[in-house]
Amino acid sequence: xxxxxxxxxxxxxxxxxxxxxxxxxxxxxxxxxxxxxxxxxxxxxxxxxxxxxxxxxxxxxxxxxxxxxxxxxxxxxxxxxxxxxxxxxxxxxxxxxxxxxxxxxxxxxxxxxxxxxxxxxxxxxxxxxxxxxxxxxxxxxxxxxxxxxxxxxxxxxxxxxxxxxxxxxxxxxxxxxxxxxxxxxxxxxxxxxxxxxxxxxxxxxxxxxxxxxxxxxxxxxxxxxxxxxxxxxxxxxxxxxxxxxxxxxxxxxxxxxxxxxxxxxxxxxxxxxxxxxxxxxxxxxxxxxxxxxxxxxxxxxxxxxxxxx
Amino acid sequence: xxxxxxxxxxxxxxxxxxxxxxxxxxxxxxxxxxxxxxxxxxxxxxxxxxxxxxxxxxxxxxxxxxxxxxxxxxxxxxxxxxxxxxxxxxxxxxxxxxxxxxxxxxxxxxxxxxxxxxxxxxxxxxxxxxxxxxxxxxxxxxxxxxxxxxxxxxxxxxxxxxxxxxxxxxxxxxxxxxxxxxxxxxxxxxxxxxxxxxxxxxxxxxxxxxxxxxxxxxxxxxxxxxxxxxxxxxxxxxxxxxxxxxxxxxxxxxxxx
Amino acid sequence: xxxxxxxxxxxxxxxxxxxxxxxxxxxxxxxxxxxxxxxxxxxxxxxxxxxxxxxxxxxxxxxxxxxxxxxxxxxxxxxxxxxxxxxxxxxxxxxxxxxxxxxxxxxxxxxxxxxxxxxxxxxxxxxxxxxxxxxxxxxxxxxxxxxxxxxxxxxxxxxxxxxxxxxxxxxxxxxxxxxxxxxxxxxxxxxxxxxxxxxxxxxxxxxxxxxxxxxxxxxxxxxxx
Numbered sequence: 158x159x160x161x162x163x164x165x166x167x168x169x170x171x172x173x174x175x176x177x178x179x180x181x182x183x184x185x186x187x188x189x190x191x192x193x194x195x196x197x198x199x200x201x202x203x204x205x206x207x208x209x210x211x212x213x214x215x216x217x218x219x220x221x222x223x224x225x226x227x228x229x230x231x232x233x234x235x236x237x238x239x240x241x242x243x244x245x246x247x248x249x250x251x252x253x254x255x256x257x258x259x260x261x262x263x264x265x266x267x268x269x270x271x272x273x274x275x276x277x278x279x280x281x282x283x284x285x286x287x288x289x290x291x292x293x294x295x296x297x298x299x300x301x302x303x304x305x306x307x308x309x310x311x312x313x314x315x316x317x318x319x320x321x322x323x324x325x326x327x328x329x330x331x332x333x334x335x336x337x338x339x340x341x342x343x344x345x346x347x348x349x350x351x352x353x354x355x356x357x358x359x360x361x362x363x364x365x366x367x368x369x370x371x372x373x374x375x376x377x378x379x380x381x382x383x384x385x386x387x388x389x390x391x392x393x394x395x396x397x398x399x400x401x402x403x404x405x406x407x408x409x410x411x412x413x414x415x416x417x418x419x420x421x422x423x424x425x426x427x428x429x430x431x432x433x434x435x436x437x438x439x440x441x442x443x444x445x446x447x448x449x450x451x452x453x454x455x456x457x458x459x460x461x462x463x464x465x466x
Numbered sequence: 467x468x469x470x471x472x473x474x475x476x477x478x479x480x481x482x483x484x485x486x487x488x489x490x491x492x493x494x495x496x497x498x499x500x501x502x503x504x505x506x507x508x509x510x511x512x513x514x515x516x517x518x519x520x521x522x523x524x525x526x527x528x529x530x531x532x533x534x535x536x537x538x539x540x541x542x543x544x545x546x547x548x549x550x551x552x553x554x555x556x557x558x559x560x561x562x563x564x565x566x567x568x569x570x571x572x573x574x575x576x577x578x579x580x581x582x583x584x585x586x587x588x589x590x591x592x593x594x595x596x597x598x599x600x601x602x603x604x605x606x607x608x609x610x611x612x613x614x615x616x617x618x619x620x621x622x623x624x625x626x627x628x629x630x631x632x633x634x635x636x637x638x639x640x641x642x643x644x645x646x647x648x649x650x651x652x653x654x655x656x657x658x659x660x661x662x663x664x665x666x667x668x669x670x671x672x673x674x675x676x677x678x679x680x681x682x683x684x685x686x687x688x689x690x691x692x693x694x695x696x697x698x699x700x701x702x703x704x705x706x707x708x709x710x711x712x713x714x715x716x717x718x719x720x721x722x723x
Numbered sequence: 724x725x726x727x728x729x730x731x732x733x734x735x736x737x738x739x740x741x742x743x744x745x746x747x748x749x750x751x752x753x754x755x756x757x758x759x760x761x762x763x764x765x766x767x768x769x770x771x772x773x774x775x776x777x778x779x780x781x782x783x784x785x786x787x788x789x790x791x792x793x794x795x796x797x798x799x800x801x802x803x804x805x806x807x808x809x810x811x812x813x814x815x816x817x818x819x820x821x822x823x824x825x826x827x828x829x830x831x832x833x834x835x836x837x838x839x840x841x842x843x844x845x846x847x848x849x850x851x852x853x854x855x856x857x858x859x860x861x862x863x864x865x866x867x868x869x870x871x872x873x874x875x876x877x878x879x880x881x882x883x884x885x886x887x888x889x890x891x892x893x894x895x896x897x898x899x900x901x902x903x904x905x906x907x908x909x910x911x912x913x914x915x916x917x918x919x920x921x922x923x924x925x926x927x928x929x930x931x932x933x934x935x936x937x938x939x940x941x942x943x944x945x946x947x948x
Contacts, residue, residue: 242553264471708736
């Protein structure tokens with residue numbers, strides 16, 4: 158059984174006051190997320206990611222299609238007690254302290270008061286807010302709110318987590334911590350469905366991804382399947398080279414790009430590595446790295462979505 | 467039932483709202499001023515303190531219930547807090563009811579504070595305890611009922627219209643509700659059967675707020691009879707239940723973009 | 724079933740609230756509107772309270788006056804089968820509030836001129852005279868004042884009122900015959916005869932000539948007797 162099943166989900170908005178017209182925000186989306194997966198939901202702004210979350214979180218009633226979480230319809234309250242959600246734009250009651258807020262969220266999830274209080278303290282520690290636990294949320298920075306949001310999504314120890322742009326608003330340190338938290342949750346067998354437009358985060362964490370553009374599913378599957386490996390091509394990074402050497406490299410490499418430290422060269426196959434080494438040793442240069450060339454998500458975006466425009 | 471945590475949280479919100487305290491301070495100052503005015507109008511002190519005190523309580527209470535009542539739901543939608551609530555195992559109806567009862571609790575506490583302030587002003591003006599100080603409490607209860615009705619009306623409007631329009635509608639309903647006896651007279655004396663039917667329907671559809679106004683009688687030394695108090699309480703409970711059912715009906719179908 | 728819960732609750736409670744309302748209405752003796760009117764007895768203070776909407780407020784009080792009148796009318800007919808305007812104790816205060824809110828409310832003065840004399844003819848005169856003071860150019864109010872004075876048999880005052888009104892622009896021709904007519908009723912036949920004679924000679928209006936002629940003939944018959 159899939160943990161999240163989305164079938165033909167379609168959402169139309171009506172815009173305009175006098176002459177109403179329909180805008181399709183989501184067009185027949187089909188998705189399945191399996192238990193224990195970290196599933197990335199990607200797409201540029203306005204692709205329909207947040208709309209999908211809003212349908213899953215009962216904010217919107219879909220125009221057509223349906224979705225189930227843990228095998229239950231979206232309105233099932235027992236299912237709701239087993240999931241957690243971090244909204245895209247986390248606003249929480251600013252008159253509450255972080256601790257009060259978490260206890261309140263615990264009460265909404267039927268947690269007894271003492272257990273909610275205990276859980277709140279643990280979570281505040283986990284997301285690095287224990288020092289600000291009794292500060293009012295109005296005094297929180299965007300990053301701190303994001304952390305508080307993550308903590309409230311976890312208050313009921315959910316089996317499935319829905320995170321809408323969990324990394325936005327976090328500084329690099331906070332991002333690394335959030336990544337670690339997600340890895341940790343995955344290790345404990347949680348299913349995580351999260352959206353992002355920050356591709357490096359997705360590449361580092363996801364088992365599978367779905368890519369959405371203008372309300373339509375463009376591609377879904379394992380990252381390694383989606384991103385083309387370019388046959389046997391090799392990418393080598395070298396340093397301490399001069400113009401003369403670059404010219405020599407250009408004789409056999411497919412592409413040579415100068416970098417501040419040296420250059421990046423794309424080779425046709427690993428057979429050319431020996432020749433490359435010979436050339437740079439001659440000039441007292443250094444080989445920094447050699448990797449099979451793989452398309453990055455950025456490249457994919459540029460190719461697939463850029464081409465659609 | 468998630469109504470209780472939501473209600474308590476709503477109460478906590480208003481308890482931490484500084485604007486509310488300023489309002490209360492203003493009303494209490496007004497009540498104190500009524501003692502001074504009472505001094506000027508020799509022999510009319512009790513009447514003036516009760517008149518002014520209970521009237522101020524009504525006006526500020528109604529403003530509070532309309533504006534806070536509209537904010538209950540529309541503010542949560544606007545700032546996105548609703549997303550967090552709906553993702554949790556909470557029914558939309560529970561959310562509406564929790565918000566409503568939370569504000570009623572706030573109104574109850576502030577009504578008690580204001581009525582206590584009037585009582586205090588009377589004790590000072592009369593130089594000791596007197597029956598008049600107890601007479602005003604039944605009238606204050608009626609005012610509280612009126613406030614809970616207005617809150618339900620404001621909440622209902624805010625479920626389908628913008629905050630500004632809701633405030634306008636709610637104020638209109640308040641004015642018409644206060645003129646309900648005229649509506650009834652109109653229903654009884656019009657020559658046209660259609661006009662009679664329409665005004666009779668309106669009379670029953672709009673809240674009959676004139677029922678809850680016992681200020682003048684109280685100021686003239688009458689005590690609201692218990693039958694009237696009971697009748698009005700039953701009426702208020704039924705009317706509020708109907709308004710909340712309508713609010714839930716609309717809110718359950720609503721989409722939040 | 725679940726989808727019907729809210730609509731059903733809505734209807735049930737609305738019906739219950741209406742029932743509670745009717746139960747309370749049945750127990751109340753004095754209509755609320757009347758009580759409330761007594762509370763506000765000065766149009767001046769109401770004018771201040773109406774923050775500039777005094778015209779609208781006057782309209783509201785005018786409608787209330789009519790509603791009160793209509794309600795009393797229905798009630799009295801139900802009890803005595805006949806209408807006695809002298810029992811309308813709130814009519815005068817209601818009318819006073821209306822004209823204090825809007826001193827140019829001609830309809831209110833005219834209504835008062837018809838019904839107030841049955842309650843107190845002195846205050847009816849004062850009421851209409853107040854209307855004339857506030858609206859000196861309105862000939863209808865002179866006509867009403869003349870009528871009020873006529874009903875209390877003050878023919879000289881009535882003649883005076885009609886005479887003043889007939890000189891105003893817009894006053895119909897027959898107003899000019901009224902002073903003389905009043906004097907006839909009051910028994911001052913000589914002055915009346917003179918007035919009719921002057922009217923007969925000076926007027927171009929055939930209607931007035933006709934009336935004056937008829938009246939002169941009648942007065943002549945009296946004389947000969």
